[in-house]
Amino acid sequence: MLKLLMLIGFALQSVAGWTATQTPFTPNVYLGSALAKQPNETRGQKLFQQYCVQCHQVGAVGLAAQNIPALAGQHSDYLIKQVVDFLDQERVNTTMHQQLVRSGLNNATSIADVVGYVANLPINSAPQYGSGKQLEQGKQIYEGFCASCHGQRAEGNGDLWVPNLRGQHYGYLLEQMLSMATAQRTNVSDDLHRMFTTYTESEFVVVADYLSRWQPD
Ligand code: HEC
């Protein structure tokens, strides 16, 4: 029900945007329909091998050296939202946008299939870590200001599109926090952006390090 309300919210936002500018827009047709589809994971695995593995790596564990995130075990609804946001350029990343547009993945069935495959892979157990300094401060920040949404064990909340943060590379976590703080990552709410502006880079460093060391259950 909550999700339905959020979807209606998305739709209203789009309509409001259109009314304000009177320019044509591409309605976000994929999000709702991709979320509703039952994934075919066998097909998803083939799509992953064809279009994603060269960057996201075998097992979808990501590639720390290039800040390519792990996708394995992430909530499927969150992943679908990110893919749709890359397609719509709500989340601006040229690499991902070009991959998704060019590859023939640009339809709800393929998005649901490839996401269904990676979401069911085991979470990466060996992500890149930070320096290991001041982990206690990272823990305090996380428990005080992040756990209310991301969960006591950083497991996220699939129903609310809150990502799992376990098994993710330190450098990628840090980069995303910085880009949410500077509003370069545009697909997050204003409230979330404002919250991230209240931290210094060294606070992001310690919380990213703390999170990256969290072993999956
Ligand atoms: C050429 C390399 C490349 C290929 C191929 C690629 N990706 Fe990515 N992907 C990236 C990079 C780099 C990022 C980080 C983008 C950013 O910084 O915002 C990313 C981010 C993502 C994210 C966001 C994860 C998160 O935690 O928010 C998803 C989902 C994703 N990719 C899915 C896919 C899928 C599915 C495919 C195959 C259809 C694919 N990618 C192919 C490089 C690639």
Ligand code: HEC
């Ligand atoms: C009000 C709820 C909320 C709070 C509090 C919150 N987050 Fe998030 N966070 C989210 C949501 C929702 C997203 C996904 C946004 C989107 O749709 O792309 C997110 C995304 C992220 C991402 C990007 C993950 C990825 O795979 O790309 C990181 C990293 C992150 N949060 C870390 C934190 C940290 C660290 C804190 C505490 C300082 C925090 N968050 C506090 C809700 C929250």
